[in-house]
Amino acid sequence: MAGPRWLDDHQQRAWRGHLAMTAQLQAQLGRRLQADAGLSFADFDVLVALSERDGPLRVQELADGLQWEKSRLSHHLARMQKRGLVERQDCPDDARGAFIVLSADGRRAIEQAAPAHVEAVRSLVFDGLDDRQVEAWAAISDEVLARVERDRAVGS
Amino acid sequence: MAGPRWLDDHQQRAWRGHLAMTAQLQAQLGRRLQADAGLSFADFDVLVALSERDGPLRVQELADGLQWEKSRLSHHLARMQKRGLVERQDCPDDARGAFIVLSADGRRAIEQAAPAHVEAVRSLVFDGLDDRQVEAWAAISDEVLARVERDRAVGS
DNA sequence: TGCTACTCGTTGACGTGTCATCGAACAGGG
DNA sequence: CCCTGTTCGATGACACGTCAACGAGTAGCA
Numbered sequence: 001m002a003g004p005r006w007l008d009d010h011q012q013r014a015w016r017g018h019l020a021m022t023a024q025l026q027a028q029l030g031r032r033l034q035a036d037a038g039l040s041f042a043d044f045d046v047l048v049a050l051s052e053r054d055g056p057l058r059v060q061e062l063a064d065g066l067q068w069e070k071s072r073l074s075h076h077l078a079r080m081q082k083r084g085l086v087e088r089q090d091c092p093d094d095a096r097g098a099f100i101v102l103s104a105d106g107r108r109a110i111e112q113a114a115p116a117h118v119e120a121v122r123s124l125v126f127d128g129l130d131d132r133q134v135e136a137w138a139a140i141s142d143e144v145l146a147r148v149e150r151d152r153a154v155g156s
Numbered sequence: 157m158a159g160p161r162w163l164d165d166h167q168q169r170a171w172r173g174h175l176a177m178t179a180q181l182q183a184q185l186g187r188r189l190q191a192d193a194g195l196s197f198a199d200f201d202v203l204v205a206l207s208e209r210d211g212p213l214r215v216q217e218l219a220d221g222l223q224w225e226k227s228r229l230s231h232h233l234a235r236m237q238k239r240g241l242v243e244r245q246d247c248p249d250d251a252r253g254a255f256i257v258l259s260a261d262g263r264r265a266i267e268q269a270a271p272a273h274v275e276a277v278r279s280l281v282f283d284g285l286d287d288r289q290v291e292a293w294a295a296i297s298d299e300v301l302a303r304v305e306r307d308r309a310v311g312s
Numbered sequence: 313t314g315c316t317a318c319t320c321g322t323t324g325a326c327g328t329g330t331c332a333t334c335g336a337a338c339a340g341g342g
Numbered sequence: 343c344c345c346t347g348t349t350c351g352a353t354g355a356c357a358c359g360t361c362a363a364c365g366a367g368t369a370g371c372a
Contacts, residue, residue, distance in 0.1 A: 143289075
């Protein structure tokens with residue numbers, strides 16, 4: 001069972017803690033969002049991205065901003081459109097392309113969902129952490145993200 | 157757009173960093189696992205749980221250990237059984253129940269996959285963090301996890 | 313024994329994510 | 343203008359996760 005370079009006890013503990021925490025936190029935030037506003041976590045991310053840069057957005061731009069694969073976004077937008085959360089407009093510059101805009105319902109949904117979601121993030125996460133921990137957390141995430149992206153670039 | 161109790165800049169930065177990091181890290185580890193051993197992240201978790209407590213395991217025990225919903229586990233075990241990674245035995249004590257055991261292929265798969273996976277976790281995560289950061293990370297995860305579980309208990 | 317209530321694990325329906333692939337449209341060089 | 347290669351976004355097939363519901367078995371109690 002012992003390969004070379006196993007994890008030491010502290011690393012093991014941190015890693016298992018991270019896995020458990022992310023899974024449970026994600027699930028709980030998702031459940032709340034669903035109960036409060038009928039939105040999934042993914043819906044929320046799309047709506048936030050659309051409302052931040054208000055106005056039509058190309059599918060590819062949206063995918064870049066969300067760091068989603070284009071096919072995932074295409075499927076998701078189709079479902080959201082069917083529910084009336086977003087609308088498509090065709091793109092005069094490029095006949096292949098499509099613009100995505102928030103519908104009135106979509107805007108209503110995000111504006112209604114956001115306060116409760118932010119409050120949930122605050123109460124589940126930040127109310128338990130002091131400033132030093134928040135800084136440390138950001139630094140850790142940045143470091144790991146940088147490594148993952150380097151690795152992704154190499155592997156491709 | 158300004159509800160009561162928004163996130164401050166540091167919190168915002170930490171939160172977005174966390175979301176991006178977890179998404180990318182999970183995806184990258186999953187891709188590697190898939191490429192190296194033909195396993196998904198979920199397969200890996202199940203196989204680890206089965207190999208840690210060597211021998212037959214009741215479905216519910218497995219679900220508790222993994223913190224998975226029983227239906228998710230049932231679906232997943234069906235797929236893994238179809239691929240020959242696990243086997244079922246019936247349970248003499250309780251005719252409703254089922255025992256799950258690692259198959260020979262399953263054991264081979266986990267033993268082959270584990271070293272590369274651990275090495276990936278090390279190189280993507282822990283090689284970039286010092287001891288103090290690892291401790292801080294574990295403390296943060298524990299604190300958030302405790303809050304989520306309290307919240308989950310209340311809400312139900 | 314017979315009744316009720318509960319637990320075990322499975323199932324079906326449905327939303328979601330990934331991969332490979334597609335047709336259509338663009339871009340640039342002959 | 344045509345040809346070639348690329349990009350845009352959509353699609354089909356399939357793996358995955360959740361919810362509600364189910365049948366079968368168990369436990370408690372009269």
